[in-house]
Amino acid sequence: MEKRSIIIIILLIPFFISWHWFEPAAKKNQNGIKAYREKKFDQALNEFLSAKGVRPNSAELKNNTASALYQMKKYKEALEEFSKIDPEKTNIPKAQFHYNMGNTFFRLNEFEKALENYKKSLIEQPSNLATKKNYELTLKKLEEKKKKDKQDKKKNKDEDKDKEKQENKQQQQQQQKKQEKYKNIMQYLNQNEKKQMKDKKRQLGVVRKEKDW
Numbered sequence: 001m002e003k004r005s006i007i008i009i010i011l012l013i014p015f016f017i018s019w020h021w022f023e024p025a026a027k028k029n030q031n032g033i034k035a036y037r038e039k040k041f042d043q044a045l046n047e048f049l050s051a052k053g054v055r056p057n058s059a060e061l062k063n064n065t066a067s068a069l070y071q072m073k074k075y076k077e078a079l080e081e082f083s084k085i086d087p088e089k090t091n092i093p094k095a096q097f098h099y100n101m102g103n104t105f106f107r108l109n110e111f112e113k114a115l116e117n118y119k120k121s122l123i124e125q126p127s128n129l130a131t132k133k134n135y136e137l138t139l140k141k142l143e144e145k146k147k148k149d150k151q152d153k154k155k156n157k158d159e160d161k162d163k164e165k166q167e168n169k170q171q172q173q174q175q176q177k178k179q180e181k182y183k184n185i186m187q188y189l190n191q192n193e194k195k196q197m198k199d200k201k202r203q204l205g206v207v208r209k210e211k212d213w
Helices: 024-037 041-054 059-071 075-082 094-107 111-124 129-204
Strands: none
Touching: 024 041, 024 059, 041 059, 059 075, 059 094, 075 094, 094 111, 094 129, 111 129
């Protein structure tokens, strides 16, 4: 997926409903937005986290925090933050929320979940070209992944067959060695037994001369 198609849209609003412009959380959020626009994502994250210290339950601040984490390539942390938001109980546009979730899942190579969120985003905003593009690219990634999984499965199956053949060959070689060893032992015992019998016959064949009185 091209970089330009992965865009997290942050809520660029000076303060939220029922917030006063001079409220500490609103000020910190505004500072964070300014830093974010300037691509100072570390600074933006610090401002959003500081604002969350004042307003820990703010879905908008969770969204902004997740957006900063995403831009810092901390995708797992961003997903954790996004997952704390219930789009049904916030003023965050559902199309934007699911688009952001789709992008985050995509970065984590969870393409099926990414596709699911892009679908939800398109239901809310069918004309969004960026979401459509991401949806199509995710479909392509899924097809590639399925193809690769199939190839890997076949490769593993072939490797298992080769391994089984090799193990059978080794077992046969070991069995053959055992048989050779047994054969050599039996041959030695037979030869030894023949030798003993021969010596015994020689002993029995000796006639002792009696004394002539």
